[in-house]
Amino acid sequence: MRRMHQYVFAAIAAGTSALALAQSSATDEIAKYRQLLADGNPAELWEMRGEELWKTKAGPKQATLEKCDLGKGPGVVKGAYAELPRYFKDTDKVMDLEQRLMHCRMTLQGLTKEEATKRPFGSAGNPSDIEAIVSYVTAESKGMKMAVPMSHPKEKAAYEIGKKIFFHRAGAYDFACATCHSVDGQRIRLQELPNILNKSNAQQAYTTWPAYRVSQGEVRTMQHRLYDCFRQQRFPEPVYGSDLITAMTMFLAKNADGGVYNAPALKR
Template sequence: MIKTSTLAFAAALALSAMPVLAQKSASQGIDEYRAMLQDGNPADLFEAKGEDLWKKNRGPKNVSLEKCDLGKGPGVVKGVFVELPRYFADTQRMQDLESRLVTCMENLQGFNAAEISKTPFGRDEMANVTALATWIAAESKGLKFNLSQSHQQEKNFYEVGKRLFFQRGGSHDFSCASCHGEEGKRIRLQDLPILTKNPGDGVGFAAWPAYRVSNGQMWSMQLRLNDCYRQQRFPYPGFASDATVALSTYLGVNAKGAASIAPAIKR
């Protein structure tokens, strides 16, 4: 006969395993949910708009962006996304995709870069920057991230981005690492990837820009970082500030070898 104490121990063991099983099931459910949404990703609409904006004559100078140099020569878009941010000699600055696009919009088309940078996300020319970034990212889908670290500025921005990633502050004493620096972290039903190393194909830096189903918006990496600062209760960073470009440099270098799935779709 099985002793009562043995049965009690077995029951307790089974109950203790239930949260683990529930977490695994929830994580699998999120993966299935994303897979179902992929076939109808609204990012396709932003992608089409971005391609049209690239080729269309616009701005005070009434020209297209087809001579914009994103790092591989004027007009080349394939492969640039997975190599940004990088140092640009003409501006003598580290630039990510969005800040580089604004530079081209100003120099080629005659737009005011400062005015665009002050525009809220999702409005006017800032919405067009997001659409352009979505299309350009799509042109590198499946390619692997390989950010340069040959220029001293590229190395400096990586180190600054690393420090910012671990910097704690705000009313909640949070840092980027609070969510993305340890194994087994989750928020609601979603696993949080570790971003201090290569998190894998299509994870973390390799998944943005992405369409957010929860609010019906296309989110660029600049907006993603902006919202991360909001969640940490930090002041909002300026658009394409050195801080956000440095963080993107840190995350992008850490993602070396990961394949891009951008534009992705998120909850």
């Protein structure tokens, strides 16, 4: 009987080792595939279009976005995304990039909220101006370290709210963000699930969004990434540009502090 148990344990150990090896091999191959495509990332097309939109007069006020203050002063884009979300005195609230762009398009260009948030997520034949502008702005922080501020009380409050959302279980599956993203080594099929509570995982995950999704043929922003996560959990659809999404983004961004930003990236 003892020898039989030894055989069983040996078989389990061998099977576990083989599975781990297969997963590691798949992960390595996916990484190589992404590296091969990185030099020709289609996201560059979104970046170029976004820069053009940033500098083009639009809206009732016929103004550009070149005076939009993303936290480093009017018109300063370089390095701005690496320090977002953050508290803005003029609105007395914490804002992420997409929320701030909505504000600038309304105040500088005179767009209504409906116009400023029209088509936040593009599809074939229906490109999104927002995804293009986000691609341009985020690309201007490439190579810089994430340094999300946490000195203002509202920044701290946003982080804590985001943390609560991360651990909140609900929906038809009784899921939380933490269900998939709070344990090392988890995956769905070949898709790795980064542990956001692990600093290196959080840095690697956050600093590679937005990204060009090969499967969708579109650049997807952080707002879209979170929207899709909530959808998969069968949560109610979050409102685009809402404070809830900003709080969630603050939690993720702050956990990635110190990571080198490298996006728009390339995803499956």
